Amino acid sequence: MTIQLYTFWRSNAAFRVRVALALKKLPFEEIEIDILSGRQFDPDYSEVNAEHVVPTFVHDGHRIFQSLAIMEYLDDIQAEPRLLPEDAKEKAYARSLALVSIADSHPLIVPRVRKHLGQAFDADAAAIEAWCSHWTEEGLATYERLLTRRPPAPFALGATPTIADICIAGQIVMANLYKLDLSAFPAVAELGKRCFELESFAKAHPFQQPSYHTRKQDH
Ligand SMILES: N[C@@H](CCC(=O)N[C@@H](CS)C(=O)NCC(=O)O)C(=O)O
Structure with a gap:
């Protein structure tokens, strides 16, 4: 399994995903998008994320955006430790x-x-x-x-x-x-x-x- 994360140091949404990946002990490659310098609007990244935001999570080439969707997806691909309760x-x-x-x-x-x-x-x-x-x-x-x-x-x-x-x-x-x-x-x-x-x-x-x-x- 390969995981890449388009991220930025200051991004709160990216922070959420970094924590979730660490709790799951899933290794990932980080690709920095400087959202304070406008790099989220570069054509290459626009292709990756139509909303022009970070994070974007890429799992074996499949892209997911929105931190909540990403965290829930992590529970789906690796159940333990659970990030959402079952009840x-x-x-x-x-x-x-x-x-x-x-x-x-x-x-x-x-x-x-x-x-x-x-x-x-x-x-x-x-x-x-x-x-x-x-x-x-x-x-x-x-x-x-x-x-x-x-x-x-x-x-x-x-x-x-x-x-x-x-x-x-x-x-x-x-x-x-x-x-x-x-x-x-x-x-x-x-x-x-x-x-x-x-x-x-x-x-x-x-x-x-x-x-x-x-x-x-x-x-
Ligand atoms: N609801 C989204 C928020 C995404 C978002 O707004 N990300 C910010 C950084 S935390 C961003 O990339 N902003 C770029 C901008 O506002 O131009 C999520 O949870 O993933």
Whole structure:
């Protein structure tokens, strides 16, 4: 089996897939697409990903996009360790938790949104940063309420990490990028600590990617 991942150090969606692949212990080749320099619009990559986003996952030549679809596919091709619970209600809850970040928080702060805020509404760098911080904190606050109602034991769905933990950890990654204080979100911070103690999470963090250290200053 060969796996390639079109990825970028800062991409939250790519972070999710890097963690999922590491939890499954599946080796993969990374192909970097610098989405801050517009490489997602290059004709070659446009052919790979019609949405002009990362990640794109390639399994034996078959391409899949959207991090949730990729993580679910990984469970289909290699069942253990499971990233989604088998029980229908638990699986739906895991997906619900995952989508708080994937569908409702993260899409508001991606590069194309930040760019449009500047181009269409004259938002300056400080205003765009404030926008991103706001929507990141909204996601963290939702997770805090959810984790308070159903405390992690020790992970969000139980004994082992699932897509829910991956996405909550991703929300923390966003907070790290915007230098946000997590003290108002103690349950989220505690779960994040537990996740990032695992090598699969820690090594997938944007700040651990080689190109983070060689990035241009404005990236
Ligand atoms: N919902 C998608 C999000 C994909 C996405 O927006 N990726 C970002 C990086 S995290 C991207 O490539 N953005 C390029 C842009 O906004 O121009 C997923 O979960 O895979």
